[in-house]
Ligand SMILES: NC(=O)N[C@@H](CC(=O)O)C(=O)O
Ligand SMILES: [Zn+2]
């Protein structure tokens with residue numbers, strides 16, 4: 001049996017329990033011991049950037065679903081196997097971390113490729129990017145129902161999950177409405193047509209997405225949730241000037257949407273789980289006249305999720321979100337090791353330097369509570 005989340009008071013760093021307590025010395029430090037989390041939506045990139053970021057995920061997460069939107073994209077099982085090997089090469093020998101690979105769906109993906117993927121033991125899901133919706137999505141799908149039905153039927157047969165970047169690309173649709181329009185025109189009809197297909201709506205940003213996922217059957221449709229969509233609303237893009245490091249897709253929405261997502265994840269529903277969508281871009285590619293979409297969060301994400309659950313008075317629900325709901329949905333075992341979340345203040349670095357430049361994390365330079373560390 002997995003131990004439920006333990007909230008324990010440990011000896012204070014300052015103070016002397018042998019003497020009469022002053023209010024200062026009675027201060028206790030809080031620690032949470034939780035089952036090692038997994039990240040069900042992660043961009044690890046390749047080359048220098050991979051080497052710069054992978055250890056931030058490997059430190060605390062057991063597994064990660066690794067996105068296939070490289071240049072060129074990972075469209076075959078053979079490419080996924082090679083990409084997994086290159087990720088594993090960057091990890092120290094004693095690392096716990098297991099990258100679970102995905103394939104990038106195109107108009108030309110064949111049902112045979114899905115069969116190979118299913119047998120590989122390396123590929124755990126297939127990713128649908130509507131062509132042009134986000135970073136490196138130009139080779140994505142142009143017409144889900146016209147081009148992909150045989151492949152999607154094959155996936156349903158194999159119990160292979162479909163991961164969805166849920167936005168339409170029609171430029172006539174307001175960018176803040178693209179998720180809702182995608183649900184209405186593609187996702188709901190797809191789920192009705194293929195109810196046996198497992199679908200994860202990735203990085204949900206709206207009340208509409210929350211309601212859609214809640215309306216579907218548990219175990220067939222679920223959603224990943226990023227730290228930024230739990231903590232920030234669209235004001236954060238413009239606070240005191242343009243804030244490129246808060247820009248990702250789907251773009252941040254109004255406060256009512258943020259609140260709906262917080263309520264959903266802290267409710268204890270099994271349909272929502274952790275997916276950081278940590279998406280590093282070199283600083284110059286974000287701070288320029290046409291900046292890339294993507295927020296780098298892997299070194300900060302667990303602190304941010306803990307902050308959300310603490311502020312909602314729902315720390316007892318944190319562990320299911322970070323460590324149970326994801327593997328349960330994917331039909332994988334839960335991790336058996338633990339991490340410790342210490343309630344102690346730490347400052348997020350201003351940037352992380354690497355061979356080809358630097359990466360700016362979300363909440364750069366800010367002080368956070370809840371510092372994760374390896375529990376064993
Ligand atoms: N989320 C983002 O804004 N960007 C991601 C792609 C994606 O997940 O849509 C990236 O690869 O940079
Ligand atoms: Zn996406």
Ligand SMILES: [Zn+2]
Pocket residue numbers: 041042043067277278279
């Ligand atoms: Zn992503």
